[in-house]
Amino acid sequence: MIEVSGLSKSFKVAKRNPGIISALKSFVHPQFTTIQAIDDLTFNIKQGEIIGYIGPNGAGKSTTIKIMSGILVPDKGNCKILGYTPWKDRVNYVKNIGVVFGQRSQLFWDVPVMDSYNLLKDIYKIPEKMFEENLDLLVSTLDISQLLDTPVRQLSLGQKMRCEIGASLLHNPKILFLDEPTIGLDAVSKIAVRQFIKTINKEKQVTVILTTHDMQDIEALASRIILIGKGKILLDGNLAKLKNQFNSQKVITIDYSESNEVINIPGVKLISQSKERLMLSVDTSIIKISDCINLLSKKYDLLDLSVDSRPIEEIIVSLYREYQI
Amino acid sequence: MIAYYSLFKIRLLHGFQYRTAALAGALTQFFWGFIYIMVYQAFYNSTSTPQPITLHELIEVLWLQQSFLAFFVLWLRDNEIIDHITKGNIAYELCRPINLYSFWYAKLIAQRLSKGLLRFSPILIIAFLLPYPYNLTLPDNLISFILFIITLILGLIILVAISMLMYISIFYTMNGTGSLLIFSLMGEFFSGMNIPVPLMPHLLKTIVYILPFRYCSDLPFRIYAGNIGNKEALISIIIQITWIIILFSIGKLGMKKALKNIIVQGG
Amino acid sequence: MKIYFKYLKILIKKELQYRTSFILLAVGQFFVPFIIFVGIYLLFLRFPNVGGWSLYEVALTYAIIHIAFSISECFGRGFDVFSTNIKSGTFDRILLRPRSTILQVFGTRFEFSRIGRLLQAIIVLIYAIYHLNIDWSIMKTITLMFMIISGIIIFIGIFMIGATFAFWTIEGLEVINIFSDGGRAMAQYPLTIYNKFIRKFFTFVIPLGTVNYLPLMFVLDKVNENKFIYMLTPLLGILFIIPCITIWNHGVKHYKSTGS
Numbered sequence: 001m002i003e004v005s006g007l008s009k010s011f012k013v014a015k016r017n018p019g020i021i022s023a024l025k026s027f028v029h030p031q032f033t034t035i036q037a038i039d040d041l042t043f044n045i046k047q048g049e050i051i052g053y054i055g056p057n058g059a060g061k062s063t064t065i066k067i068m069s070g071i072l073v074p075d076k077g078n079c080k081i082l083g084y085t086p087w088k089d090r091v092n093y094v095k096n097i098g099v100v101f102g103q104r105s106q107l108f109w110d111v112p113v114m115d116s117y118n119l120l121k122d123i124y125k126i127p128e129k130m131f132e133e134n135l136d137l138l139v140s141t142l143d144i145s146q147l148l149d150t151p152v153r154q155l156s157l158g159q160k161m162r163c164e165i166g167a168s169l170l171h172n173p174k175i176l177f178l179d180e181p182t183i184g185l186d187a188v189s190k191i192a193v194r195q196f197i198k199t200i201n202k203e204k205q206v207t208v209i210l211t212t213h214d215m216q217d218i219e220a221l222a223s224r225i226i227l228i229g230k231g232k233i234l235l236d237g238n239l240a241k242l243k244n245q246f247n248s249q250k251v252i253t254i255d256y257s258e259s260n261e262v263i264n265i266p267g268v269k270l271i272s273q274s275k276e277r278l279m280l281s282v283d284t285s286i287i288k289i290s291d292c293i294n295l296l297s298k299k300y301d302l303l304d305l306s307v308d309s310r311p312i313e314e315i316i317v318s319l320y321r322e323y324q325i
Numbered sequence: 326m327i328a329y330y331s332l333f334k335i336r337l338l339h340g341f342q343y344r345t346a347a348l349a350g351a352l353t354q355f356f357w358g359f360i361y362i363m364v365y366q367a368f369y370n371s372t373s374t375p376q377p378i379t380l381h382e383l384i385e386v387l388w389l390q391q392s393f394l395a396f397f398v399l400w401l402r403d404n405e406i407i408d409h410i411t412k413g414n415i416a417y418e419l420c421r422p423i424n425l426y427s428f429w430y431a432k433l434i435a436q437r438l439s440k441g442l443l444r445f446s447p448i449l450i451i452a453f454l455l456p457y458p459y460n461l462t463l464p465d466n467l468i469s470f471i472l473f474i475i476t477l478i479l480g481l482i483i484l485v486a487i488s489m490l491m492y493i494s495i496f497y498t499m500n501g502t503g504s505l506l507i508f509s510l511m512g513e514f515f516s517g518m519n520i521p522v523p524l525m526p527h528l529l530k531t532i533v534y535i536l537p538f539r540y541c542s543d544l545p546f547r548i549y550a551g552n553i554g555n556k557e558a559l560i561s562i563i564i565q566i567t568w569i570i571i572l573f574s575i576g577k578l579g580m581k582k583a584l585k586n587i588i589v590q591g592g
Numbered sequence: 593m594k595i596y597f598k599y600l601k602i603l604i605k606k607e608l609q610y611r612t613s614f615i616l617l618a619v620g621q622f623f624v625p626f627i628i629f630v631g632i633y634l635l636f637l638r639f640p641n642v643g644g645w646s647l648y649e650v651a652l653t654y655a656i657i658h659i660a661f662s663i664s665e666c667f668g669r670g671f672d673v674f675s676t677n678i679k680s681g682t683f684d685r686i687l688l689r690p691r692s693t694i695l696q697v698f699g700t701r702f703e704f705s706r707i708g709r710l711l712q713a714i715i716v717l718i719y720a721i722y723h724l725n726i727d728w729s730i731m732k733t734i735t736l737m738f739m740i741i742s743g744i745i746i747f748i749g750i751f752m753i754g755a756t757f758a759f760w761t762i763e764g765l766e767v768i769n770i771f772s773d774g775g776r777a778m779a780q781y782p783l784t785i786y787n788k789f790i791r792k793f794f795t796f797v798i799p800l801g802t803v804n805y806l807p808l809m810f811v812l813d814k815v816n817e818n819k820f821i822y823m824l825t826p827l828l829g830i831l832f833i834i835p836c837i838t839i840w841n842h843g844v845k846h847y848k849s850t851g852s
Contacts, residue, residue, distance in 0.1 A: 349767035519631035
């Protein structure tokens with residue numbers, strides 16, 4: 001349904017240096033550098049997938065989303081979505097997509113939400129019946145019936161985001177782009193938003209492409225992850241695969257009665273050590289967990305012990321580090 | 326003092342970034358200057374009666390007005406300060422160990438300086454190169470030139486003090502639009518932007534001489550053009566200094582009172 | 593068209609919530625241009641005419657240009673303040689919607705406070721017509737209408753060009769003021785008082801001369817031959833909008849390739 005191949009895009013940015021001399025210099029003769037925002041991206045997405053599109057700031061996430069939603073024309077490469085090339089047939093293509101930018105609003109700030117919805121109905125030429133049905137569904141699943149008559153400026157961040165998402169789905173889009181939908185939200189709203197995305201994906205078979213910095217979003221939603229750094233795809237696979245690939249690392253925490261023993265076991269790295277507590281990272285491809293525990297119990301008088309997999313955040317961080325991005 | 330200086334410097338640097346803006350601004354001002362000149366030329370051609378200011382002197386004043394626009398127009402405003410006041414973010418500013426009046430003053434004067442300094446030279450250079458009578462010439466003597474520089478600087482100090490009153494008034498009205506409107510209307514009219522001060526009817530001229538606005542633009546520019554003699558210029562400098570003292574006192578007092586109100590209200 | 597009125601409705605609703613600000617802005621819009629007219633009036637106390645035109649003739653020109661300008665600013669404000677749309681990313685949102693970009697930009701802003709400027713211009717218009725001895729006919733009334741309509745469309749075209757600039761640079765936008773504010777200031781006097789270059793530029797490039805000068809000759813009975821042509825010149829001015837739309841579309845294309 002979405003076929004991206006060889007997509008590249010670069011930008012020119014003005015260089016600026018500190019200091020009065022260089023300020024005057026760049027005033028007279030500005031200098032530019034070229035930045036390769038995305039570089040030869042290729043991937044396919046099937047209908048009904050939820051894609052977690054992740055990467056550090058400046059990796060090229062927004063550029064990709066902008067190209068895929070038809071706002072930006074790439075330098076090179078192809079992109080076929082639902083049979084359209086997004087930047088070529090804008091008006092017909094965008095009828096099929098919904099886009100939510102977490103930090104920008106598409107609702108009119110000073111008037112009730114419902115006014116914005118009514119305007120969208122006319123902009124997208126949504127038939128009355130379909131509009132009513134969608135509105136009913138959205139209002140009940142997003143729990144926004146009380147919010148519709150409130151001016152947007154009076155809504156909390158979480159309430160606003162729910163209304164934003166609602167606005168993007170009124171016209172039955174087949175693809176939903178979500179750019180950091182949970183940024184700045186409180187825990188309750190985050191869960192509500194995630195729940196809703198799941199529902200809409202399941203019931204309406206909406207394909208969702210989600211960029212986020214929140215790994216809980218990824219864990220709760222994404223069936224597949226595309227990791228991008230410095231404009232290139234570094235990893236494309238499902239969450240389980242990602243976890244397994246890096247799950248050779250386990251963390252052992254032990255509490256013990258006072259001891260000054262020094263440990264030196266191959267495949268085991270010390271994370272932290274105090275008088276009564278020790279945290280170790282264990283590479284299970286070198287040493288088995290049970291063997292490690294065995295060795296530890298000989299050295300220390302163990303009081304408590306726990307074994308954890310590394311949290312996904314840490315996996316991502318170490319991935320970033322591994323690819324040096 | 327160092328804090329105010331570094332703020333001043335940052336703002337100045339910030340202003341220097343906008344190269345295209347500066348060029349575009351100069352071009353715009355140049356165009357406006359030309360339009361005004363042609364209009365006045367057409368008016369002057371309609372009569373042979375001598376006027377209180379010759380056409381060439383007036384043209385010089387018009388070029389200087391366009392060049393130093395950033396030094397004396399009141400509609401050039403700082404939305405950040407207005408937002409601070411009306412949206413209550415002022416609390417952050419109050420947390421800093423500084424005098425808010427001086428802090429804002431430094432910021433505003435730097436803004437005008439950076440804008441003005443970037444823009445005046447291209448317009449002046451072109452104005453010097455134009456054929457007579459459209460051109461700008463050097464003042465008749467060095468003393469007038471020095472007096473021009475002094476009155477221009479004092480004028481800028483007066484103007485920023487007036488604009489401070491405008492911002493302070495927002496504390497009381499809580500509405501940026503209204504204060505801005507009244508101040509920029511008065512500023513424009515009483516500084517001779519709509520009709521040059523010498524061409525005003527007698528009564529209006531008297532009012533204009535009582536108010537501070539003309540001392541920011543009309544005075545220095547006419548000294549340069551030779552329409553105001555050196556003796557009158559010297560007296561005017563004393564008036565300028567008096568205005569600076571008056572405006573500073575009112576401003577600081579008004580600010581103090583306004584901030585007290587805020588603290589009483591709890592921010 | 594239906595959408596346009598929807599936008600209009602929403603924005604009126606919004607405006608109603610900020611009554612004080614609205615009233616103050618409208619008052620400002622009344623007085624800011626009005627003191628310009630006061631300036632013109634005061635100059636006429638000293639000088640008998642300007643380039644052969646009397647105070648009342650200038651007043652008529654002034655009124656027509658300000659009526660056209662205020663209406664175009666009210667409805668074309670979306671283009672006038674377009675650079676803020678680029679900065680805040682609102683234009684991305686516009687591109688995501690299945691409607692023409694021009695229509696949507698029109699819908700982003702209306703500046704109803706321009707009613708103040710309109711009002712002062714109408715007062716000046718009445719003042720001018722009261723003092724001028726014009727032998728009014730249907731033709732002259734229609735010509736006056738044409739002048740205003742043409743003025744509105746030319747100013748909107750200028751705003752569109754300015755907005756297109758914003759796709760390349762947000763900094764250099766001030767230069768468009770030469771044509772919008774500058775054009776307005778220039779055109780409040782009949783075009784003949786300016787030098788040849790300005791006259792030609794504002795007749796053949798930005799056709800404000802088809803609003804404030806050529807048809808005026810007909811209305812004021814200053815021509816005897818080819819009256820019909822003078823009368824119809826405002827309609828030629830309207831054609832100005834065509835290149836403006838082309839330039840705009842080109843700008844959108846550029847934006848889509850740089851995303852600046």
